[in-house]
Amino acid sequence: MEDFKIALKNSLEDLDKRLRMVEHLVNDVIIGSLESAATEYADAEAFDGFKTNYGEKLANLVEPYKKLFGEDYDLERSLYDELKETEGYGTEGFDEASVMEARIADLAARIAAVKEDVEEVKDVVAEDDNEIISEDQLAEEFKAAMENGGIV
Helix, strand or coil, rough: CHHHHHHHHHHHHHHHHHHHHHHHHHHHHHHHHHHHHHHHHHHHHHHHHHHHHHHHHHHHHHHHHHHHHCCCCCCCHHHHHHCCCCCCCCCCCHHHHHHHHHHHHHHHHHHHHHHHHHHHHHHHHHHHHHCCHHHHHHHHHHHHHHHHCCCC
């Protein structure tokens, strides 16, 4: 009788292990994968809507931001992900259009400031180009300085 109890206990433990494995497969693998796929699909749909709403307004900013952050930088995806993290996103009172208009205006102002800085640098370089000393002139000045006791 004792052998029967041990065999029954072992069979029940094996059955319990199999049931836990099936439960894991159903809950974690199958249902988890389906939930993940549904979440990814919903996010892709929402992102497409975001691009439809703001893509045209962002069109002039995409390339400058790629130049700043690299060719792989996706400004639209970055802004969409940032928007999703904004407090109140998805609630009834959330004014997405106002938030995005302010963000797009900020990004455009940043690009304009960078362009302005670049133009200033170009102007300084152009001014400095006019003051560049030729090698011959530098050699003459060096020779004259040496003749005057090495003081330049």
